Amino acid sequence: MSDVIDFLERMGQDAQLRHGSQEEVELALASAEIAPELQAAIVAKDQAQLEGLMGQTPLCAVYFPGQEDEEQEDETEETPSREPGESPELRRAVVPAG
Template sequence: MSDIIDFMERMGSDAQLSQASADEFAASLSATDMAPELQSALLAKDAQRLGMLLGTVPECLLLAPPGPPGSRPSPMQPAVPPPPPEETEETEETKDLSKSDDVAENPVPRRESQRV
């Protein structure tokens, strides 16, 4: 993989190579130790196939201010908390246990697990 990275760095920094004819470009590619599949993807200018061969996924990120173009950005609005959950119907027993003070005072005893 470093062969293709080296070649693409060289292509980016060498104006003659980046503007070379198809024959000159093919000659430059054949002079490398790059895999033939990668060379053919580069010759075909097939970015999708090249990405697939390299195992990469394209990433795209767009940062834009809110509002129509040319408008001034507005100060960020504070986050609005979600509405409280609607109270579900509980049985009288469940309500009594949740409101009982002696639940916290009398914890349920734990059983010791037996180790083998």
Template sequence: MFDVIDFLQTVGQDAQWRHADTEALAVALTEAEIDPELRVAILAGDEQGLQALLGQDPFCCLINPAKPDEEQEECDGSCEEEEENDNDKDKENDKGRG
């Protein structure tokens, strides 16, 4: 598996490969001794097939760090009550202005 990863990394870092034809890529894959199944997936541009052959499942990750000066606290539900009170005050202020 690491051979194909190294190959893809090398190809991705070389701008000459961007517009290379399929035949040149096929020769390079053969010279790098990449497994035939992997060669077929790469030449076909089959991302999902390549992921499956490499045993990689698609994943999604969201990282949302806190701001450095804020501390993370567990919510005890009181924040919802405060928010409701703030919303009520905003509505009363809007009525007074209208």
């Protein structure tokens, strides 16, 4: 598998190879020690077949911060102190000038 990755890396770095004809890619693959079915997938530019042959699947993950991160963020912000008896609505309405 590392031979395939090495070849694909080389192909990605070499514009002439990446945009080359099928014959140029086949010639470059001939010197690589890659299984014929993997070579065929590379020449055909068949990503799904290549992933299947290599036993790989695309992975996509999304991370959303939880409540804990938001609470920590709130603690770091400067919050004006509230006078005894002052309503929260009034405190929110006060905005520093400037």
